[in-house]
Amino acid sequence: MMQSNQRTRFIFDDMPIRGLHVHAHEVWQHIVQRKHYPAAIQRALGELLAAGALLSSNLKLDGTLIVQVQGQGILKLLVVEATSDQTLRATARWDETAQIDPQASLNDLLGQNGMFVLTLQPKDGEQWQGVVPLEGEGIANMLMNYMARSEQLQTHIALAADENNIGGLLLQRLPEAELNDEAWQHITTLAETLTATELLNLDAQNVLYRLFHETPPRVFAPESLEFACTCSRGKVSDMLLLLGGEEVGNAVAEEGSITVDCDFCNEHYTFDEQDVNALFGMDIVAAVRTEKARLQ
Known part of the structure; x- marks a missing residue:
């Protein structure tokens, strides 16, 4: 059975070309089983997840790479977070009242003025962010255009995603390495013959043999990828403190509790009256009720 959740590096010893292959099943299932994504959005999110796994391989510092696609149409946001610990998580936001064609293109979903945002958040140090307009059809073409524009590196990317x-x-x-344009064209022409079905169902060894058996690359030991969400009750508590006692107290006074859902893993964090009073170190709910009674 094919090994899933792996990222495999390779390099051509006779040509200054490096490469990566990624395949994941369990990581993807952690994501798609937590929220009902329409088929077109699921496909786009899966492709961006694969892209995040590829791009994050170059993280030189401990931290997180955040890859976002932002739109103003039916699809508002795709976001993938990939860490230097080889963990991944992803989510999407869209107009959940809209009827979405399963074959809708990414550009159709995003509408006008789409943006691609790449953010590097080191554990220690300053955050870096790059923002460019979306160019091209599909996640792979958008990323290749981004790489050419921002990093001035010739890059070929192929991505695929289905429900599995x-x-x-x-x-x-x-x-900074010399490479005959003809050699680069030869390698990328071979890569372009790779089908989505092969990308989804073949491991790195079989993909690389299928494409480059005449000039085989040197392949390194694969890295394991895992799903992990960084949400926690403590982080939600910090967020509620930032909202302030009045807003949180009002919500609990009206509803009896306040619940915050994680977009990434769909975990539910519920805080009742006792919880929020302990959080703020006072009977904040009683104070809100007293103030409401005074104003009536």
Whole structure:
């Protein structure tokens, strides 16, 4: 049985070209089983998840790479977070009242003025962010355009996703290294023959043999990828403190409790009257009720 949740690096010893292959099943299932995504949005999110797994392989510091696609149409946001600990999580936001064609293109979903945002959040140090308009059809083309524009690196990316698996392949010319354009064209032409079905169902060994058996690359030991969500009750408590006692107290006074849902893992964090009073160190709910009675 094919090994899932793996990212595999490779390099061509006779050409300054590096590459990555990624395939994941369980990681993807953690995400799609927690929220009902329409087929077109599920496909786009899966492709972005594969892209995040590929791009995060270059993280040199402890931290998180956040890859976002933002739109103003039916689809508002796709976001993937990939960490230096080889963990992944992802979610999407869209107009859940809309009827969405299963075959709708990403551009149709995003509408006008879509943006691609890449954010690097090191555990220690300053955050870096790059923002560019979306160019091209589909996640792979948008990313290739981004890489050419922002990093000036020739890159080939292939991505695929269905309800079961995600897959991705990245080829990149090494910076500051001479490479015959004809050689790069030959390698990328071979890569373009890879089908979505193969990307979703073949492991790295079979994909690389299928594409490059005449000039086989050197393949490194695969890395394991895992789903992990960084949400916690403590982080939600911090968020409620930032909202302030009046807003939180009003919500609990009216509803009896306040519940915060994690967009990524769909975990529910509920705080009742006793919880919020302990959080704020006073009977904040009683204070809100007293103030309401005074104003009536």
